[in-house]
Amino acid sequence: MLIIKCPWCGERTQTEFSYHGEAHIVRPQAPDELSDEQWADYLFFRKNPKGIHYERWLHAAGCRRFFNMARHTVSGEIYATYRFDEQKPIIE
């Protein structure tokens, strides 16, 4: 079970958190200008990489705030956790 560093609360155990899918998916500004296919892409299509994944987590049983995480999907190693208003870190 992972130890996750909440940007506000610090290191806590994984059971306090919930996972909310891929991060950095911005809702398109003008939905009406997108085709149905493009909208379906936004809604449903996710990267699902084997490797580094940027994902959204919620400190559900803590401060109840969302944040982002860069995590390796094979090893589970967490490279960074960061707030929504922080730059997406580039992990080599």
Place this chain on the structure above:
Amino acid sequence: MTQDNRLPAPHGLLIDRQQTLTFKFDGREYSGYAGDSIASALAANNVWLLSRSFKYHRPRGILTMAGQDANTMVQLPDEPNVLADREAIREGLIVEGQNYNGSLTNDRDMFVQNFARFLPVGFYYKAFYKPKRIWENFWEPYFRKKAGLGKVNEAAQEQYFDKKYEFCDIAIIGGGAAGLSAAAAAADAGADVILIDENPQLGGALNYARFDVEDSAAAALRQQLLDKIAGRVRVFSNAVCNGWFADHYLPVICGNRLHKIRAKQCIVAGGNIEQPLVFHNNDLPGIMQGSAAQRLIKLYGVRPGSRAVVATANSAGYGVCLDLLDAGVSVAAVADLRTDPPPHPLAQAVAERNVKIWHGHTVYEATPTAGYRHVSTAAIRPLSGRGTCSSGGDTLECDLICMSPGYMPAWQLPCQAGAQLGYDDTRAAFTLENLPQGFALAGAINNSTTLAAACRDGRRAVATLGYSLTTENNDNTSDEEAEEMINTDWHIFPHPRGKEFVDFDEDLQVADILNAAADGYDHVQLAKRYSTAGMGPSQGRHAALSVARLLASASGKSIAETGITTARPPFAAEKLGVMGGRHFNPERHTAMHQQHIALGAQFMPAGLWLRPAYYGEPHARQQCIEKEVLAVRNNVGMVDVSTLGGLEICGSDAGEFLNRIYTGSFTKQAVGRTRYVAMCNEQGVVIDDGVACRLHEQHYYVTATTSGVDNVYRNMLRWNAQWCLDVDISNVSAAWAAVNVAGVKAREVLQRAGCDIDLSTEAFSYMAVKTATVAGIPARLIRVGFVGEMGYEIHVPATFGNALWQALTAAGAEFNIQPFGVEAQRLLRLEKAHIIIGQDTDSMSFPHEVNLEWALAKNKPFFVGARAFEIVSKRPLQRRLVGFSLPADSPKPKEAHLVISGEAMSGRVTSCEYSPTLNKIIGMAYVTPQQTEIGTTINIRTDGGVMAAAQVEALPFYDAEGARQKL
């Protein structure tokens, strides 16, 4: 019975000879000492047959004495599959054998082994399928009856289980020489250490194995190490570390308590697992690991036999031999698989005691006594090649064969942590490589098998974790004695008559593994699933090495390539009670909970909340609900709606925020007005509803469903994290208590209770919201009509909930006010066709399917789900929620009953009740678009397959104009 096999002190480290205990095994009474395990006490009484094997019902006895094999599984009254070599005896304990037909000593099912050649590996897949259905009807029930192990006592007394959290710098698993030495060094370096050991007494092999001729080194070292750690290390004995999870999270089971240990780093000093020699009849009682015989002698003071044969391929076997001799067991011979072993003091000492040593020989077969209950002879044969013997040697009478051909490192925890298993061909042993961060091995598991090497390795492990060792601990002296080779490269001897068991749990013989490979399952993972090797209770502890070697030789691959199957938690069997822990089901009570109890409420769960379902006795349930319903329709009722979700949305963008989150339009909503709200997810599916009350230009009070509010709140936070609107969102569900007073006399009740505002329709109309005081309590009053009558939802701070309920009860007394519960409320709203999210909707319900098109605002830029709904609404409608009715006396459909058209299902019922107001059965169901016409007959399959013909009706069923709620 007397304990004939008991040895005098100092043998028996764990037993207290002052305390005699009596217990029963298979109906007979025996005595043992406090500290005895069931198996050791029985062995002291010369009882060796403990169980019957899984498939062939062969007699089985002690194999490891380490609590790591299935041979010793016995039945306790309240617990099956108890390990007799781990479970301590208690006064009056009743123990039974298990998995036999007849008696443990005469198992009628042992005939099965005569048919072994007709039960080849994979036979489940190959046979029993003809004629048709014979598997389901005959073979499967037969095998289930024959193949089970213990029996579950469903009337067993409930036990107390709990969990505890622990934290430390270093968790050390294994309290032998290496683990103790690591613990001492880590404590010296200032680390907070937890030492976990599965045995009752720390020391590991120091307690039972023999490292020197005088047999004094181990005990001295043990005492020295215990002195070093005393008071400085937290010790968990009788504790099994049952897995390794990410970031060093260790579940450690100690009796009925699960310790969840979060360590910063781990050292596994779990030792080696001694492997059996594979030869004909190697499973007979009386044939055991060398270490098992030593544990019997040293830990329990039990003589493991009277005449022994020792088969070995390392010096440990000679240690066993010396221990046997010292315990008064005569040793008929030692069969050493090595042709030309290096000299060793232990071997030298054995030779000096005139024991016949056969180099280059093995035990090739054993024969049982009459009645097949114990070993009676061992045949020693010279090796002629890998796994083959030539004639010669000798056949010796014996009642004990000790096997010490080699070891497996205890690979389970390291492999769970990500380490890889390699194979060192020169040492003929598995090795552990690529350890993860913050993880170290120490001692025999790391191929450091001598005492000095194990201790040094324990200290080294602490250093590799980044601790600076004290000068005393930091010795770089290399071991003067060369590391001994402890394994032979081949220990498997196929026999023309088979019964050379590779996996004792699953009764797998050499041919079974070879046949699996021949059938094409030569990958270790496939072979496991095909043959069930390693699937039994001991999880391959004593089979993995043999299986790897057999498969490697069959497939022509190296053993390193062949490997072993994936190690997964749990390490040892664990009880469901341990997983469950304490019965801890938190429940939420509203502020009026005690009032409901006083009124005789029957409660039902709603999320975590307990809500009154109805008031009255369960046997009169239907009458109670109808009485409550009719009171609301004809007079006045009150219901506790405190569990409703409540959200405060404040800020200059509050209206805009709701516009985006909910489907309706809110920017033009007047202050003091309330609007219905429906929420979609981004896929356009309806996920929640409620009402939004505008209390101020920049302040909305929004309700949400009881079970949905947490998700609604989360969604709001998530969206606004992206939108960054000027809005403050708080979940105030628990801060407010609320009562809905509904019925034609609601206004009079409120006036009587004392309300400081004008309640007339003109001043306070339907769907208005006002702040006021009720009975002196500050309140938000909302005129809503969920149950379809004039009513006021009175929201007050939770602290005043109880007072409000009491005030309304008192004020309502003269009007005969009726408290009503969730059941009545559900029926009342069904009459009004107000949908309940989650009951009348599912995870695919779009707004137009549940008649919510009216709630979708067209004149705003967007709401969450709008774009997806636009796409969905262009497609043909799949289904729609309609109302239906049936005469009062027809069979009553239930939720989830199917609507049937011809042979196919065309929909399902979501809500259905008998309405006393309308005197008919009413409900809602999803149907196909062709069935939505008013008056259409739909056929519903009710309980028992009885079909009921219902008429599609216009919604709502009651007061279509909504006149009553607007009074």
